Amino acid sequence: MRELKITPIRNGTVIDHIGNGLALDVLRILGVPPLERDTSVSVALHVRSGKLGWKDIVKVENIELSPRTVNAIALIAPTATISIIREFRVREKRAVDLPPKIVGVLRCPNLNCISNQSEPLESEFDVAERRPTVLKCVFCERRVDDFLHHLA
Ligand SMILES: [Zn+2]
Structure with a gap:
């Protein structure tokens, strides 16, 4: 598969450049979305990546991650980048970074x-x-x- 198409999300968070095979660990950090929220999670495993060779991607609709969650992701998946999506546009994109x-x-x-x-x-x-x-x-x-x- 040369290019993987994942439905774009309107609002939410894209966690990209997750090391190959680590997406399920990232899902464990995120936990199960609360039932009352209009949320869906999509996961792409083993996607070709120029920088990493292979990577995983996790998209979470209608949720922006807390700083504590971002820190946990930085520990488990230090190469990850986090993009905040609002109205289909990337509003903010950054690499995860461990605070001291x-x-x-x-x-x-x-x-x-x-x-x-x-x-x-x-x-x-x-x-x-x-x-x-x-x-x-x-x-x-x-x-x-x-x-x-x-x-x-
Ligand atoms: Zn101790």
Whole structure:
């Protein structure tokens, strides 16, 4: 298939340049759209891409992503770009970018970490390394490089 046609969306978000095979992980981050919302999600797997070789694409109608969701996508799919579509036009397009601190997105894998105790304390990680990403818990210094299994 040389060119894949996905129906354009009127309003919503296109997550493009997702690494090949990572679209289902991105869907896990997005979760199931709330029933009351007029939303549909389309997914294209294994699309030819000049830059990446192969890529996946996820389109979500009528939803713009929260900063926390964008940070989670940046951890799982660091090559992704996010475009906001309004009235069929791209209003904003940018690469996902990890901020120096990741707050509330992941649970610390260290069960003894203070962020996992009963008192409400939001998890907080510093970006210790980039490409590939390694995070470090600010409370217990545990390093994390497997993000999918520790999403909060
Ligand atoms: Zn910790």
